[in-house]
Amino acid sequence: MKSSFLKAGHPPTLFAAFLYFDLSFMVWVMLGPLGVQIAGDLGLSAAQKGMMVATPVLAGALLRVVAGILVDHLKPKMAGLIGQIIVLAGLGWAQFGGISSFQQVLVLGMFLGMAGAAFAVALPLASRWYPPEHQGTALGIAGAGNSGTVLAALFAPSLAQMFGWNNVFGLAMIPLTIALLVYLSLAKDSPDCPAPKPLTAYLEVLRDKDAWWFMFFYSVTFGGFVGLASSLTIYFNDQYGLSPVVAGYFTAACVFAGSMVRPLGGMVADRVGGIRSLSLMYIIAAGFILLVSFGPQSRWFALAGFVVAMLALGMGNGAVFQLVPQRFRKEIGVMTGMVGMAGGVGGFYLASSLGYSKQLTGSYQTGLLVFAALALFALVGLNAVKTRWRTTWGAAHLTAAKV
Secondary structure, three states: OHHHHHHHOOHHHHHHHHHHHHHHHHHHOOOOOOHHHHHHHHOOOHHHHHHHHHHHHHHHHHHHHHHHHHHHHHOHHHHHHHHHHHHHHHHHHHHHHOOOOHHHHHHHHHHHHHHHOOHHHHHHHHHOOOOHHHHHHHHHHHHHHHHHHHHHHHHHHHHHHHHOHHHHHHHHHHHHHHHHHHHHHHOOOOOOOOOOOOOHHHHHHOOOHHHHHHHHHHHHHHHHHHHHHHHHHHHHHHHHOOOHHHHHHHHHHHHHHHHHOHHHHHHHHHHHOHHHHHHHHHHHHHHHHHHHHOOOOOHHHHHHHHHHHHHHHHHHHHHHHHHHHHHOOOOHHHHHHHHHHHHHHHHHHHHHHHHHHHHHHOOOHHHHHHHHHHHHHHHHHHHHHHHHHHHOOOOOOOOOOOO
16 A cells, blocks of 8 residues: 555655645644734733634635635646745734734734635645545645644744744744745646636536535534634633643644644545544544533643544544545545635634633633534534445445545
């Protein structure tokens, strides 16, 4: 399997896609790990803190559609270059112009959203080099770039303490520029790139009910992952009185778990089928989010609960994108944008709802309970479609991949 995988595609492009995605995700969620310090200086309420960390997530969700269109019309490599220049411009504005109000934080969040759109570039860039039986593994490796959220949680609070949180945006430009140079040197568009699709193709694919199912499934797995990655530093600070730096370390542990297992999620889905793998992940995620919603007294118990939930969500991300290319091989650029957008919308919902839950009820419980319920609803939906999927596009005589 390993040998055939290495021979099947283009490893330099796969590495470039991973690195580009990784550093982009580091920047995308930066406002989360910096949230405690920014909120303290700007005097933000719980709801404003929730909106601050949720804005880049929503912007990234919507811009993934734009990135998907650019991928189809300009090819992935050029789309990635355009996106990275926009992100660097936003960071430069924050560094040299300075952020001094809640409104300016939201504007920066919209710029950072373009970094979240890197998802819709990196996955098609890698996917188009690999055959169906290796899609889960290839997209799992490229998608493991969401581990960049670990870097943000680990280093952003400490750097903010040393240099001031405004200067962290300028410091982030250094690794981002290096990653862009590596990307331009190594990444190569697949000769198998499909012809550009008209804008109506986005509306066309939405007529297929399977597209909506995939969007919903990913809004729970990825939405849960990025929503928690953006919110947990504030959560651990509020709930357990941890300092911004220690809360960042706790968040990094959770995010590390969820991001590192994404390739494993893709590999497991390749072996046992995406449906079976995803079903189990929803059960585990819902169960542990339910447990931590009751606000355990021990911060270590809460950490353990979030780590297991993030492991399940991370593997679920890999499982969803083992299935998507099987169903929408020719429309993978369009579907990556649409499914990725739904994932970001799910993350925006979770991050903002946690802030509002805290402000309105004094507790994060309601926001977490509703999300656990969404995971169980996704499980019900997956069970409703699995027989049809396995007997139509996922039938053994039509594909070598396990569904």
